[in-house]
Amino acid sequence: MKATTCLLALAALGVWACDFNITDPNNPGPIGLDPSRAEVADHVIGVILAARSDAADWILDAGILGREAYRFDGSDPRFISEFLNGPLDPGGGAFGGDHWIEEYNAILSANQLLDVIGTASRLTTAEQDATRGVVKTLKAYAFVMVLMGHEEDSIPIDVDRPIGAPPAPFVSNAAAFAYVSALLDSADTHLAAGGTALPFALPPGFTGFDDVAGFRRFNRAVKAAVEVYRGSLGCGATCYTTAKTLLESGATFIDTSATANLAVGVYFDYSTNPGDAPNPLFQNPQTGENFVNPRIKDSAETKATTGLDDRFTSKTVLRDTVTTENLTSYLGWVRYPATTAQIPFIKNEELILLRAEANNALTFPVLAANDVNYIRVKSGGLAPIAGLGAQTQAQILGAILHERMYSLLYEGHRWFDLRRTGRLGPYLKDRATDAVFPTLPIPLDEVLARK
């Protein structure tokens, strides 16, 4: 019918012109090719946000597993039943199955940016390199977080794959650590070619490290930490030497001068501003669900003057005794005293103790003892240990770990430190029925995806 055709044509005329390609009006999509400077900046911050997303949760969970903390939570008994008693449940993504996908989401965010940064025509080659260096460093940090929680030699590293592709093969922890170490070097090489200023702003937690030179010092510090970890996990002298070299060369921000600030370092920021997150570890220390494991007080040393280790007294506070499930605590946390309290990535105080650990392993006991005593005096208000440099290597390591315990209290290190130095054991049990776990299981979905 001519008329029909006519009318349909008329009716359709206006309609056909409509654009059916509706882009997501609610959220940004993945970063595309040739990103603008602003897009690059947004996605660098995005990687930091993704890396931050698990930081506080890790500190709480690793704190319970490493016997720094308790959580007496009426609505969720698993903080006690699963973490102290077991078994660790690899399903569900919480508790046993946790501390995995958030890190890999940060790695995905980093990979998405790395995949397109070379096409960013608004950035100079140097700026592209600077961006690569920053993002690869953050990506390496996310892998370190995965490795701190898992030691079952089942770590996917080749994860930059499209959705639906077969999952990345598992590699051993040692191989994964080697990959992270190389990734940090690659990042450093990019930064070395990255000019002077970064092409984006970084949050306040990066103050002092927010230009290329500063960020390189952060990168080298992470590298040093990774090398010490590797050293203790079997790599031995080779890795310790790399760490020692880095920490003695001025490549990092280690500082033991008289005016040194032990807190200098890189931090995650928190706030109650729109879109931001408050630090979830901040609680009213008298009423919150999070408690200090009393063994932290039991092993705290007394200062030469009076009172306990400054690091203990500044991070914990007495509260009413609470007993539940035969666990008792009378201490609350003030380590993070506000919703805006920062959580450290890495700080000068840790670098000094890392150097001590490398020197001790490489049989420079006096150098190690000097750093330990420096921290004891400066950070704890304690007396130096006389004759520490003459003690055995194992004794000095014990002293280093003791200082790490208080210097890095409630910062997510203790459990991993005990594991990598072989010091996890039944002595950590609060109740006879408890278990001490060396690792979190690989999440069930990760295993199922390979079947």
Add this chain to the structure above:
Amino acid sequence: MVHRTLLVCAGLLFGGTLAAQQRPITGKVTGSLDGKPVAGATVAVVGTARLAATNASGEYTVSAPAGPVTLSIRAVGYKRKLVNVTGDQGSADVTLEADVFNLDAIVVTGQATGVEQRNLANAVSTVRFEDLNRAPTGTLEGALQGKIPGALIQSNSGAPGGGVQINLRGVSTINASVDPLIVVDGIIISNDAIGNNLNAITAAAAGGNASNQDNPVNRIADLNPADIDKIEVLKGASAASIYGAQAANGVIIISTRRGQAGAPQFRMTQRLGEFHVIHVLKSRVFRDSVEADSVYGSKAQTYCRPTCPYFDNISPLWDRHPLSSETDLSVSGGSDQTRYFVSGLVKRDGGIAPGTGYDKQAARVNLDQQLGSRWTLNFQTQAIHSLSHRGISNNDNSGTSPYLVFPLTPSFVDLRPTGSKITSYPDNPFERSNPLQTYAFLRNDEDVWRILATATLAWQPVASDRQTLRFTFTGGLDNFTQRNDIFSPPDLEFEPNDGLPGTVVLGKTQNTNVNLLGNAVYTLTPPSRAYRATTSLGVQYFDKSLNFTNLVGRNLPPGQSNIDQATSIAVNQDVQPVRDLAMFGQEEVLGLDERLLLTVGARAERTSRNGNVKRFFLYPKAAASYRFTDFGGAAGDELKVRAAWGQTGNQPNFGNKFTPGATGTIGGLFGSSAGFTAGAANIKPERQTELEAGVDATLANGRLNVNLTGYTRTVSDLILVQTPAPSSGRAASVFNGGRLRGRGIEVAAGYVVTQTPTVSWLVHATFTKTTSKVLELPVPAFQVGGFGTSLGAFQVEVGKSATQIVGNDSLGRVVQVGDGTPDFQLSLANDLTYGRLGLSFLWDWKHGGDVINLTELLFDLFRNSEDWATGGRQRRALFFKGETQPYVQDASYLKLREATLSYHLPASAVHQLFGDRVRNATVSLSGRNLIRITKFRGIDPEVSNFGNQAIARNIDVAPFPPSRSVFFSIDLDF
């Protein structure tokens, strides 16, 4: 070229009216049974476009061409009649016979075509004005309960103002849209259910976004049942195919009332009534301090010394019954050229709880204008305002929803106020809130303004004995703004708990649906009259834009409800623009002396929700029916066999194709990272293929009518979510896959027990049975609702019913413990008249179908159930052995949905009471849900904590209790 096309088009559009000699034919149409005039009957001159309608006295005048003609007279409720009028005859009176089963009524078969019920090849159910308005209803969906075979219509809660799920033929999807498409006067209107974000107070869902536990109202509730002429229900793909990828859950086609030529006819209905709670759960009675101490320890000691006092804190909360009223007024009339129908509604349903209720005002204007002999213009417009106050109910995590507070509150505590101030209410020493205080002072208002407007221009350039051609162009608009105002004053007991006393939620949602529809229908009847072929073609454009914004302000100074005063403000916006374009065509052939009907059709549709927005997806259909009139039965008996096959889609959810980034700020810098959900850039609609077959029979001299239908349907390309290896950085990835099957049987039967001028008794019954099975699932079995296996959860699993409920047994195994789908549904309606008295009642029986009763679990858990000694203790013991079974309960029910006793006043009484202007007056007493019989131990077996759900609806968590209503009504015609 374009110019020429336009000129040709313009010529076709506005050109040539045929000039022919005309003559008037007049007459009167009456009913055969009572001899009363039939108003609104259509008188058509066969083979022409000429039409007339009878006035209130049954009289008509139609202009016919010279020479002998045939008139076709048709009226709702009467059999069609053909009358031959000779060339010199100027009048023809007609008597129409009652068509109790509406076999001659035209039923929709496409977007612009219809066929008589007796030929229909699909099981399309029709509900008419008089069936809808027999007993007053809160919202329209309630008036459909028990009237449509194949439909399970259940209230999500008892809160006033709607929130009802209409499910047609069981499970049709897992993750995509669950609601039928609603078409009013040809345009697709919104049936969105937009959450009010009461979640800001209940914290029912973690996170700040609007949750589906907010007891939302789906917006079909706005329609006024008194405006509706008829509702046709296309239940599955075989009938609904012509509506394409929005029709997987069926289509509800609503036609509003039209004016009739003649002097203005007024109709007024005034109703007055009340609502009463049907059922509440109560707390345990504690005898003495020994009993009380065993549960509450030393905390009970100040109350029970040694005997415990008893206070029923629960019943007073649901014990209001303010006067409810409804006023409907309509006027219709007009000339042959112009007909109008104008109506107004003012309605107030008083809620059973303090501060709750539902107000609605609506006005409608429908106009039909004849523009010359070949053009008609129909114009429908409606403005609606509704305001509901729905209180606070359903799940919470903040100790605020009454039935999550009562289980923890022993009956020896008195929660009643000493005065009317907010401070006159005692604090609840055993839970975070006093529900009596909460209901008295928490405001939860939903204010909706809505405009529906449709215009249809029809042009019939060809109308002859042999062929007709008709074009219709419809443009329609559905625009509503929903405002949600929630105010929880800082002085409420629970408010300071989050450290930010006082909460105000401001929600504003704007939705606009724009519809454009063009149709061409061509009918051809060859000279031999061997068949009639109807060809229709159409194009449809649909544009929907939904914009949801929500502000939550916390920490308010006393007495302030302005969000300006809040110190903490969270903002959320969600925008959902959708565009669809479809073309469709259908060929219908009625032949073999109107015994055989064959239909084939197809719709091609593309939508912006698909991954590939350019691709047209094809939805074909085919149907056939054959009528046997001489199979050995009595005169008038006939038997029809029919079969229909068709496909529909179910569009991807908005956003399924996107992979949204996660955003946030740190140190004041904005950041965007990879989100946890990967969308599918190639997402496409789910596809439903349905085969339906049935037998319709009219037996016993036309007194018995039975429709028997069976169907089987498969839904493939389901929108599913899989869990990729988490090392991919994603927790979920959307894709098309899997297959599920639905099967069912539907029966509709009607029987005329007796029908004389003084006595009539009609019985209608419906029967429905549906089953479903998951055939293929390319992901491991997963749970779609509930609160984990131990509390009972709906689990989608290959080889199992899609609505199976799993739980733990005493050995810790995960086993099936129930199924949400009923074994069957049966309804029985009786309609009796004796002289001036009328009595009608409708029973609705659902047999089987389980509900997860978590409200009872809470009472048991806190050792506070009313039947603690005789039941609660044992249930709790079983639950603590790990068994879920005690709380997955049979939710069968038998409800007297409607009962109406009416009296048609005699003329003398009408005259005395109302004067001579009033022609008819009827008084009636009617009730809804007057009787409820159920074994279910929760508050209501129809409940759904999560609102409208594809699968996981039957979950009872602290709902708003249901109510029954009783109304006295008076109807006046003048």
